[in-house]
Amino acid sequence: MNTPLLRVERLVKHFKVGRNAMLHAVDDISLDIAPGESVGLVGESGCGKSTLSRVLARLIDADSGHIHFHDGAQESDLAASPAARFARHAQRGVVQMVFQDANDSLNPRYLAQDTIAEPLRLLVGMKDAAAIKARVEELAGWVGLPTELLGRYPHQLSGGQKARVGIARALASSPRLLILDEPTAALDVSVQATVLQLLADLKARLGLSYLFVSHDLNVVRLLCDRVVVMYLGKVVEQGPAQEVFAHPHHPYTQMLVAAIPDPHRKGQPAQIMQGEARSPINPDPRACRFHGRCPHGEPRCELHTVSLREVAPQHLAACHLLED
Numbered sequence: 001m002n003t004p005l006l007r008v009e010r011l012v013k014h015f016k017v018g019r020n021a022m023l024h025a026v027d028d029i030s031l032d033i034a035p036g037e038s039v040g041l042v043g044e045s046g047c048g049k050s051t052l053s054r055v056l057a058r059l060i061d062a063d064s065g066h067i068h069f070h071d072g073a074q075e076s077d078l079a080a081s082p083a084a085r086f087a088r089h090a091q092r093g094v095v096q097m098v099f100q101d102a103n104d105s106l107n108p109r110y111l112a113q114d115t116i117a118e119p120l121r122l123l124v125g126m127k128d129a130a131a132i133k134a135r136v137e138e139l140a141g142w143v144g145l146p147t148e149l150l151g152r153y154p155h156q157l158s159g160g161q162k163a164r165v166g167i168a169r170a171l172a173s174s175p176r177l178l179i180l181d182e183p184t185a186a187l188d189v190s191v192q193a194t195v196l197q198l199l200a201d202l203k204a205r206l207g208l209s210y211l212f213v214s215h216d217l218n219v220v221r222l223l224c225d226r227v228v229v230m231y232l233g234k235v236v237e238q239g240p241a242q243e244v245f246a247h248p249h250h251p252y253t254q255m256l257v258a259a260i261p262d263p264h265r266k267g268q269p270a271q272i273m274q275g276e277a278r279s280p281i282n283p284d285p286r287a288c289r290f291h292g293r294c295p296h297g298e299p300r301c302e303l304h305t306v307s308l309r310e311v312a313p314q315h316l317a318a319c320h321l322l323e324d
Contacts, residue, residue, distance in 0.1 A: 004032035005209050011065035013055050023281050025051040027233035038210040040220035043230035049213045053181050057097040058086040093123040093173030100182040102162035106154040112165045113150035119172040139168040160191040179211045217260050221245050229253045232280050232289040239315030249317035251294045
């Protein structure tokens with residue numbers, strides 16, 4: 001396997017929610033993203049996907065852990081620079097993020113051309129107005145945004161057009177890694193397919209790596225090389241996408257896969273998770289976080305957790321059942 005573009009080691013992010021209460025949003029997570037690879041990050045709402053994305057994009061600080069980024073022969077720990085100062089870091093441009101809701105992520109007072117031009121000035125250091133204009137038009141062409149729309153404000157654009165502005169802005173600094181946080185969730189179904197095809201084309205054309213955060217497992221299965229499954233701040237399974245979807249080993253992953261609409265399962269009863277999810281606030285460090293909802297739960301699941309272990313080449317899962 002190639003040297004990872006991004007190597008995350010034991011990343012932790014907790015939020016204080018009371019005098020003696022901590023919400024464990026990201027709890028001891030490690031993962032790799034190779035050059036040119038798409039990694040899907042999946043899990044229920046509240047599992048920590050967006051928090052992990054924002055830590056990796058250096059929008060918020062981790063409590064501990066490392067984010068190693070390989071730029072050519074040089075490796076640097078992005079987590080070593082506080083998020084407040086990372087905006088001026090030399091590597092700010094190599095990791096960019098496309099946000100879930102373009103309405104919230106675009107400045108309503110900026111024209112589309114100004115939104116795309118801003119990282120050219122701040123991160124690339126371009127000063128010449130003519131060169132900036134030419135580059136903005138080039139980026140607009142890459143994402144399929146007509147140049148006549150560059151002079152419009154966000155409220156004058158459709159949802160798909162705003163999504164294209166956000167993607168063009170992210171590409172302006174020539175990043176090597178794009179973090180895509182549910183990039184099509186706020187779009188109509190007919191527009192989603194077009195934007196997803198655009199992202200696939202850009203990845204192939206520019207040699208980008210993606211961290212693709214999504215609830216849509218079908219999209220992850222089609223677009224991603226590997227998948228990482230999170231549950232309440234923990235990674236419970238990860239591996240090649242086709243392998244994980246064909247042979248899920250963790251009970252939570254099995255239930256996620258079983259929930260994907262499949263005409264071949266017509267008439268079969270759906271698997272429904274029983275019980276209540278554990279609280280992510282001050283969780284018991286000894287207990288499996290899925291215990292209580294897991295159909296295979298045993299007393300030992302309450303007493304001690306297990307680490308990720310290899311169940312197939314490059315396929316890891318964390319469950320007591322694998323010990324048997």
